[in-house]
Amino acid sequence: GAGVSQSPSNKVTEKGKDVELRCDPISGHTALYWYRQSLGQGLEFLIYFQGNSAPDKSGLPSDRFSAERTGGSVSTLTIQRTQQEDSAVYLCASSRLAGSYNSPLHFGNGTRLTVT
Amino acid sequence: TQLLEQSPQFLSIQEGENLTVYCNSSSVFSSLQWYRQEPGEGPVLLVTVVTGGEVKKLKRLTFQFGDARKDSSLHITAAQPGDTGLYLCAGGSSNTGKLIFGQGTTLQVKP
Numbered sequence: 001g002a003g004v005s006q007s008p009s010n011k012v013t014e015k016g017k018d019v020e021l022r023c024d025p026i027s028g029h030t031a032l033y034w035y036r037q038s039l040g041q042g043l044e045f046l047i048y049f050q051g052n053s054a055p056d057k058s059g060l061p062s063d064r065f066s067a068e069r070t071g072g073s074v075s076t077l078t079i080q081r082t083q084q085e086d087s088a089v090y091l092c093a094s095s096r097l098a099g100s101y102n103s104p105l106h107f108g109n110g111t112r113l114t115v116t
Numbered sequence: 117t118q119l120l121e122q123s124p125q126f127l128s129i130q131e132g133e134n135l136t137v138y139c140n141s142s143s144v145f146s147s148l149q150w151y152r153q154e155p156g157e158g159p160v161l162l163v164t165v166v167t168g169g170e171v172k173k174l175k176r177l178t179f180q181f182g183d184a185r186k187d188s189s190l191h192i193t194a195a196q197p198g199d200t201g202l203y204l205c206a207g208g209s210s211n212t213g214k215l216i217f218g219q220g221t222t223l224q225v226k227p
Contacts, residue, residue, distance in 0.1 A: 004158070031213055042122070042204060042219035043159070056214050091158055098213025101147035101166050105206075105215065107158025 002026065004108035006092050012114045013082055021077040021111045025094030032075050033093040033105060034067060043091060049075060050098045082115045089113070118143040120207055122218035129195055130226050137190045137221045139205035146210040148181055148188045153202040153220075195225045 005024040013019050025032050031050050035043040045059040049069045060066070064082075069075040079086055089112050093105035121140045129135055139148070147166045151159035163172050165181035165188060172179045176199075178191040188205055205218045 033215070035217070040202065040220070040222055043206075043217040045214060045216055048213050048215075050213055056212060093158070099208065099210060101149075101164055101208060101210075104149060104161040104164060105151075105159075107160070109157050 004092055004094050004106050006090075006108035006111050008111060009109065010112045010114075012116060015084060015115055016081055018078065018080045019082055019113065021079075021090050021092075021113070023075045023077070023092030023094075023108060025073060025075070025092070026106055027073075029094035029096055029106070030072065031095045031098035031103070032069055033095075034075070034077050035091045035093070037089045037091055037110070046077070046090075048098060055098075079113075082113075084115045087113055087115045118145075118207065118209075118216055120205055120216060120218035122203075122205060122221050124221060125219065126222045126224075128224040128226065131196055132194050133225075135192050135195060135223070137192075137203055137223075138187070139189065139218050140187045141207060142186065143207070144185050145207035146185070147208045148185070149206045149208065149215070150179055150188070150190055151204045151206060151217075153204060159202075159204055192223075195223075197225045197227050199223060200225050 033048040034046040047057040064080045067077045089110040091110045093107040095103040097103045150162045153159040168183045168185045170181045176193045203221045
């Protein structure tokens with residue numbers, strides 16, 4: 001079946017512009033996660049959704065970052081007034097149920113964001 | 117704040133050698149997962165350990181969860197070039213859906 005789909009796969013933007021990153025989770029997965037990864041590094045937690053609610057958004061770096069999820073499916077991560085330090089790979093993952101050890105995360109291939 | 121420390125951060129070895137990667141925290145986790153990531157792709161789950169002291173084997177890979185559920189290790193026997201990649205540990209808590217990751221161990225196995 002279809003996996004987690006992220007778009008665009010690459011995005012180059014000028015400093016100060018807004019960007020929207022999209023994530024289509026696996027059908028039926030109620031939990032959705034956003035992470036940020038710098039080159040060769042680990043994953044920095046940003047936010048997760050259970051359904052359309054975000055119980056934990058503690059990882060969002062600043063108020064320039066926001067995310068929403070509609071219909072318990074597609075999610076959008078928006079970065080306003082982008083800065084060069086926002087350059088990274090943004091990974092989305094989904095799972096059947098958040099917080100369940102037998103519901104592993106399934107990741108998309110990420111969106112590589114470059115802010116010039 | 118829960119943190120996971122992985123060591124070493126980078127490992128370059130010859131084919132056939134053995135290696136161990138460590139994942140440590142001062143926090144207790146209800147589960148610990150190991151993922152492997154290749155360039156340009158998202159991480160893929162290798163194993164989940166849940167019980168303190170648990171040992172799981174996946175072919176040449178052996179995973180262990182510490183008795184206190186604060187640490188874990190990944191041991192690879194007779195490494196092969198196909199094992200090359202970024203290995204990530206991730207800790208979860210039963211009372212929150214949040215899953216936090218370590219900073220990763222980059223493994224390079226030379227033929």
